[in-house]
Amino acid sequence: MTQVYTQSHFIIGVDIGGTKIAAGLVDSEGEIKSQARAPMVSDRGAATGLAAVTSAIQLISSGIADKQISIGGIGICAPGPLDPKTGIVVNPPNLPCWRNFPLAEEVGKIYRLPVKIDNDANAAALAEVYWGAGQGYGNVFYATIGTGIGTGIVYDRRIYHGRTGAAGEGGHMSIDYRGPRCGCGKPGCIEALAAGPAIAKRAQTKLTDHGSRSAILDLANGKIADVSSEMVGQAYSAGDCMAKEVLMETVELLSIWLSNVVDMLDPEVVIIGGGVAAMLCPLFDEIRSRLPKYCINSRCQEIPLLKARYGADAGIAGGAALCSTALA
Amino acid sequence: MTQVYTQSHFIIGVDIGGTKIAAGLVDSEGEIKSQARAPMVSDRGAATGLAAVTSAIQLISSGIADKQISIGGIGICAPGPLDPKTGIVVNPPNLPCWRNFPLAEEVGKIYRLPVKIDNDANAAALAEVYWGAGQGYGNVFYATIGTGIGTGIVYDRRIYHGRTGAAGEGGHMSIDYRGPRCGCGKPGCIEALAAGPAIAKRAQTKLTDHGSRSAILDLANGKIADVSSEMVGQAYSAGDCMAKEVLMETVELLSIWLSNVVDMLDPEVVIIGGGVAAMLCPLFDEIRSRLPKYCINSRCQEIPLLKARYGADAGIAGGAALCSTALA
Numbered sequence: 332m333t334q335v336y337t338q339s340h341f342i343i344g345v346d347i348g349g350t351k352i353a354a355g356l357v358d359s360e361g362e363i364k365s366q367a368r369a370p371m372v373s374d375r376g377a378a379t380g381l382a383a384v385t386s387a388i389q390l391i392s393s394g395i396a397d398k399q400i401s402i403g404g405i406g407i408c409a410p411g412p413l414d415p416k417t418g419i420v421v422n423p424p425n426l427p428c429w430r431n432f433p434l435a436e437e438v439g440k441i442y443r444l445p446v447k448i449d450n451d452a453n454a455a456a457l458a459e460v461y462w463g464a465g466q467g468y469g470n471v472f473y474a475t476i477g478t479g480i481g482t483g484i485v486y487d488r489r490i491y492h493g494r495t496g497a498a499g500e501g502g503h504m505s506i507d508y509r510g511p512r513c514g515c516g517k518p519g520c521i522e523a524l525a526a527g528p529a530i531a532k533r534a535q536t537k538l539t540d541h542g543s544r545s546a547i548l549d550l551a552n553g554k555i556a557d558v559s560s561e562m563v564g565q566a567y568s569a570g571d572c573m574a575k576e577v578l579m580e581t582v583e584l585l586s587i588w589l590s591n592v593v594d595m596l597d598p599e600v601v602i603i604g605g606g607v608a609a610m611l612c613p614l615f616d617e618i619r620s621r622l623p624k625y626c627i628n629s630r631c632q633e634i635p636l637l638k639a640r641y642g643a644d645a646g647i648a649g650g651a652a653l654c655s656t657a658l659a
Numbered sequence: 660m661t662q663v664y665t666q667s668h669f670i671i672g673v674d675i676g677g678t679k680i681a682a683g684l685v686d687s688e689g690e691i692k693s694q695a696r697a698p699m700v701s702d703r704g705a706a707t708g709l710a711a712v713t714s715a716i717q718l719i720s721s722g723i724a725d726k727q728i729s730i731g732g733i734g735i736c737a738p739g740p741l742d743p744k745t746g747i748v749v750n751p752p753n754l755p756c757w758r759n760f761p762l763a764e765e766v767g768k769i770y771r772l773p774v775k776i777d778n779d780a781n782a783a784a785l786a787e788v789y790w791g792a793g794q795g796y797g798n799v800f801y802a803t804i805g806t807g808i809g810t811g812i813v814y815d816r817r818i819y820h821g822r823t824g825a826a827g828e829g830g831h832m833s834i835d836y837r838g839p840r841c842g843c844g845k846p847g848c849i850e851a852l853a854a855g856p857a858i859a860k861r862a863q864t865k866l867t868d869h870g871s872r873s874a875i876l877d878l879a880n881g882k883i884a885d886v887s888s889e890m891v892g893q894a895y896s897a898g899d900c901m902a903k904e905v906l907m908e909t910v911e912l913l914s915i916w917l918s919n920v921v922d923m924l925d926p927e928v929v930i931i932g933g934g935v936a937a938m939l940c941p942l943f944d945e946i947r948s949r950l951p952k953y954c955i956n957s958r959c960q961e962i963p964l965l966k967a968r969y970g971a972d973a974g975i976a977g978g979a980a981l982c983s984t985a986l987a
Contacts, residue, residue: 412957470822493925497956500922508834508915517953587836594828597821625845628825629740
């Protein structure tokens with residue numbers, strides 16, 4: 332059976348990483364109807380970088396060439412710093428090909444379509460509001476917890492950009508100014524305390540210090556240095572005590588951090604996605620139950636803490652959300 | 660010479676505290692043309708509390724009875740929690756007279772004028788945007804540092820209220836989850852680390868631990884327990900080393916905290932008011948120069964850090980700002 336597409340109800344969402352690009356065809360319900368991957372070429376000049384992006388877009392558009400559909404726009408998630416208003420990619424460390432590169436304009440010229448760009452967490456936050464766990468809410472705090480912690484703020488159903496588009500970097504909020512230094516240089520960022528590598532490190536430290544038995548070590552074939560956050564999650568699911576200890580410490584840190592966020596933003600809902608979040612999902616109630624202890628917001632317990640709709644596809648959906656006004 | 664007032668260009672701004680009320684006549688430039696104080700009666704029922712407010716308003720309106728002016732509205736700063744949308748004061752700990760009290764409606768009924776309420780830091784933030792250091796900016800982070808730290812966010816020239824009006828409580832952002840407990844119950848809030856009492860405490864601890872000479876101790880007549888943040892400020896101005904040490908530690912904490920705020924909100928400008936801020940004013944450049952070390956916002960050094968226009972009158976001006984749309 333041929334899938335029926337109706338005119339203009341589609342956006343191409345593109346997610347540019349340091350080494351690969353994902354693109355997808357997204358409908359007006361936020362469904363990703365098809366997707367493709369292409370390598371990103373980030374070290375051979377601006378034009379080559381652009382060609383990598385268009386080749387990913389081409390994979391999608393060629394797949395729909397024979398169907399009765401038209402594309403309303405292209406939305407792109409790219410590494411920051413970037414300027415969402417002008418569509419310029421400023422100078423991302425992992426995309427040396429682009430320095431003050433007018434990505435939106437260049438892609439727009441090629442396809443003669445509206446093109447929007449933003450960073451991935453901002454875009455994913457918007458996708459959750461339009462099509463995901465944030466539907467029905469206008470005022471949302473979104474966090475994706477994986478190797479790092481990316482966050483985005485949606486206010487009145489629009490991304491909170493701040494002055495230059497650099498707002499919403501809640502993953503680099505320090506809750507421990509004397510704590511371990513984050514990759515960004517600041518001590519005690521929640522990313523340095525509670526993202527995947529920090530969870531693995533915490534488990535490794537406990538295994539080294541206590542030398543006690545734990546299912547975590549079995550999963551790592553006895554090699555402490557090989558312990559990952561995924562193994563901690565697996566061991567926790569299997570009832571391992573040390574894994575529980577590690578995750579409960581993580582939960583406590585995330586609770587204090589979220590209390591900072593809630594007291595600052597008073598969102599209608601908090602949405603959490605990302606690989607580590609999937610593992611923490613059974614502990615969301617635990618995090619929420621700790622908020623009243625730390626928030627001065629007297630109604631913080633009313634704020635739902637929800638799992639994101641989008642997982643690994645968040646960048647594609649997010650890209651599409653940026654252009655969703657172009658959806659008929 | 661009689662002052663000339665033109666029709667409708669005035670608002671009455673009211674600042675309700677736990678023990679006293681300040682009211683003032685504010686013009687369309689944010690000038691406070693007259694002001695008055697009255698005691699707040701917070702422990703004898705809702706009607707008595709309301710009467711205290713109206714008596715303060717009366718002091719202002721009777722003073723203008725013979726002048727060619729009319730009042731466009733009344734704006735009131737009150738202790739939270741409160742709901743700025745409905746004008747209801749919920750249950751402020753230091754105003755036991757009011758529980759779910761419709762303050763805006765009640766005052767409006769008496770004076771037949773538009774009445775708005777909000778918390779003092781939110782209102783003061785708006786006053787700075789309309790008439791103070793934030794003129795020309797739409798996206799402002801305001802902090803008042805005194806006995807506590809109150810903050811307000813203005814975005815697109817409107818107060819960022821969040822879901823229930825409880826947003827903007829940046830003073831209770833923890834940057835030290837293992838740190839000293841704040842009055843609010845959370846450990847390591849910036850209020851517990853850098854407001855007036857924390858500065859005094861820091862000096863007292865140094866004086867006790869080191870037993871060394873300091874002008875701070877002279878100002879306190881040798882009594883460590885009597886040391887106040889004002890004395891630290893005075894000693895600093897006189898070149899005292901220990902006072903400098905205390906203030907530089909405070910500056911460092913405020914810098915880390917502000918880097919969290921800037922990474923979250925990317926404001927166009929940061930405005931700081933309050934008694935302690937006046938003392939820290941010579942150190943604003945020091946705070947600003949530390950931001951790039953902690954912010955991931957690559958353009959944070961462009962964000963000005965300005966002293967608030969309003970000092971002790973911030974509540975009156977803030978109240979008036981809430982009603983400023985009523986200004987002709």
